[in-house]
Amino acid sequence: MKFAFHPTMCPAEQYLPLCKAAEELGFDTFTFPDSICYPKEGSDVYPYNSDGTREFLDGVPFLEPFVAIPYLAAHCPNIRFSTSVVKLAIRQPAVVAKQLASMAVLIGDRFDFGVGISPWPEDFEATQIPWEKRGKRMDEMMEIINGLMSGEYFGYDGEIFQLAPIKLTPVPEHHVPFIVGGHANPALRRAARLGDGWIAAGGKIADYEQLIGKLNGYLEEYGRDRSTFQIQAMSHDSFTVEGLTRLAALGVDEVIIAFRDVYAQEPDTKSVEQKIGELQWYADNLIKPYRQSLAG
Numbered sequence: 001m002k003f004a005f006h007p008t009m010c011p012a013e014q015y016l017p018l019c020k021a022a023e024e025l026g027f028d029t030f031t032f033p034d035s036i037c038y039p040k041e042g043s044d045v046y047p048y049n050s051d052g053t054r055e056f057l058d059g060v061p062f063l064e065p066f067v068a069i070p071y072l073a074a075h076c077p078n079i080r081f082s083t084s085v086v087k088l089a090i091r092q093p094a095v096v097a098k099q100l101a102s103m104a105v106l107i108g109d110r111f112d113f114g115v116g117i118s119p120w121p122e123d124f125e126a127t128q129i130p131w132e133k134r135g136k137r138m139d140e141m142m143e144i145i146n147g148l149m150s151g152e153y154f155g156y157d158g159e160i161f162q163l164a165p166i167k168l169t170p171v172p173e174h175h176v177p178f179i180v181g182g183h184a185n186p187a188l189r190r191a192a193r194l195g196d197g198w199i200a201a202g203g204k205i206a207d208y209e210q211l212i213g214k215l216n217g218y219l220e221e222y223g224r225d226r227s228t229f230q231i232q233a234m235s236h237d238s239f240t241v242e243g244l245t246r247l248a249a250l251g252v253d254e255v256i257i258a259f260r261d262v263y264a265q266e267p268d269t270k271s272v273e274q275k276i277g278e279l280q281w282y283a284d285n286l287i288k289p290y291r292q293s294l295a296g
Contacts, residue, residue, distance in 0.1 A: 001244060002254035003287055004029035004082060004232065005279065009060045014272050019072045021276045023079040025283040031082045031114070031256060032069065035062040036090065039122035066099045073107040080110045084199055084232070084256060085181035087118035089134045090127045093141040093161065097148040097168060104172035114199045114232070115142070116181040135186055136160055142178055142194045149176060179232060183211060192218035197230035197253075205237050205246050212250050232256060239282075244290045257282060 005022040007015065007030075019030045038058050069081045088096065104111055117138050118124070124131040140158040147154035148168050155165035180191035181199045188211065191198040198215055200208065212231065219226050230253040237243030238255040247255060259278045260266050270278075 001248045001252070001290065002028040003282075004031045004084075004254055004256045006031050006033070006084065006234070006256050006258040007275075008258050008260045008268070009033055009062055010268060010275075011061055012063055014275070015063070015068060015072060016075060017272050018275060018279070019076050019079065021279050023076045025279050026287050027079065027257075027279070027283070029080040029082050029112070029254065030072065030076070031084045032065040033062060034065055034083055034086045035060075036087065036123055037126050039120065039126070066103060069111070070103055070106055073110060080112070081107070082112040082179065082232070083114040084201075084234075085114040085116040085179075087123060088115040088141055089117040089138045090123045090129050091141075093144040094148065094163070094166070096141070097145045100145065100176060101149055101168050101171045104174070104176050105170050109172070109174040112177045112179050112197070112230075112232075114179040114181055116187075133160060135190075139190060139194060142190075146178070177230070179230065185214070188215050189218050191215065192224055192229075193222045196228070197232065199256075200231070200233040200235075202234045204235065205243065205250070208233060208235065208247070208250055208252070212252075216251070226251075230254065234258065239286065241286065241290050241293060244286065245293070 003026070005018070005027045007018050010018065022030055065083050065086060073081060100113060117134050121131045124134070129137075137160045140156070140160050143158070144156050144161060144163060147156065148166070149171050151168065151171040153165040153167045154163075156163040177196035178194065179197040179199045180187060180195040181201065182188070182190070183200065183203075188198065192215060200211065203211070215231075216226065219229060231251055232254040233247065233252045234256040235243070235247060237247060238257060244255065259275065260268060
C-alpha cells in the first residue's frame with residue numbers, strides 16, 4: 001500500500017512546505033486537484049457533495065498542475081506526484097501531450113496522470129469545447145496522447161479528432177500511467193479499456209467492494225492484466241490500520257489522505273504548522289504501524 005497526500009486546494013504558498021513535509025514523513029505521493037474556473041452562473045449541480053450545490057467552491061484556490069508540479073518536484077526530489085483529477089475533456093490533446101511529455105522528461109518517472117471529464121457544462125463553454133459527446137472525446141484524447149507520447153510519428157482518424165501524423169520531441173523513456181477517475185459504469189469501463197488504473201473520489205469499504213468488483217469484471221472483459229493495473233482511492237476507512245488492511249485486500253494500491261472534507265464545505269483555516277502536525281500524526285499512527293504489520 002502506498003500513501004498519497006491531498007492538500008485539498010490549499011493556499012498557493014502552502015504547497016511547498018506541505019510537499020516537503022509529506023516527503024520527509026514517508027508519504028509516497030503528493031496529489032493535485034484541478035479546475036479551470038468557477039462560473040458566475042450555472043444551471044447544473046455538483047455531483048460529489050451531499051446537497052449537490054457547488055457554491056462552496058467559489059473562491060477556492062486551484063493551481064494549474066502542469067505548472068505547480070515541476071516547481072515542487074525541483075524542491076522535493078523523491079516524492080511522486082499525481083493529479084486527482086485533471087479535467088481532460090476540456091483540453092486539447094496535442095497540447096496536453098506536449099505538456100505531459102515535457103514535465104515527464106524534467107521530473108523523471110514520478111507522475112501518475114489522473115484524468116476525468118468534468119461535471120460542469122460551463123467548463124466546456126469557457127474552453128470553447130462542445131459538451132456533446134464528451135465521453136467519446138475523452139476516449140479519443142487518451143488514445144491520441146498515448147500515441148503521441150511514443151516519440152514516433154502518430155496520426156489519428158476518429159469521430160471527434162483527425163490528426164495528421166506528427167512527432168513530439170522530447171518524450172520520456174518511461175510510460176506515464178493514465179489513472180481514470182469516476183464511479184459511473186462508463187468511467188469504470190474507460191479505466192479498464194484505456195487506462196493504467198482507476199482513481200476513486202471517496203467511499204466506504206462496502207462501496208469499493210461493489211465498484212472494484214465491477215472494475216475487475218471489465219478488466220477481464222477487455223483482456224487486461226490486473227497485476228499491472230493500479231487502484232487509488234480516498235476513504236474514511238484509511239484512518240485505521242484495520243481499514244488500510246481491508247482496502248489492500250480489495251485491491252487498493254494507494255490511499256489518498258486528506259484532512260479537510262472540502263465537499264462538506266469546511267473552511268481552510270489551519271496554518272501550515274497545524275497541517276504538518278496532521279501529516280506527522282498520520283505517519284506515526286497509520287503509515288508506520290501499517291508498514292510494520294506487513295513486515296511481521
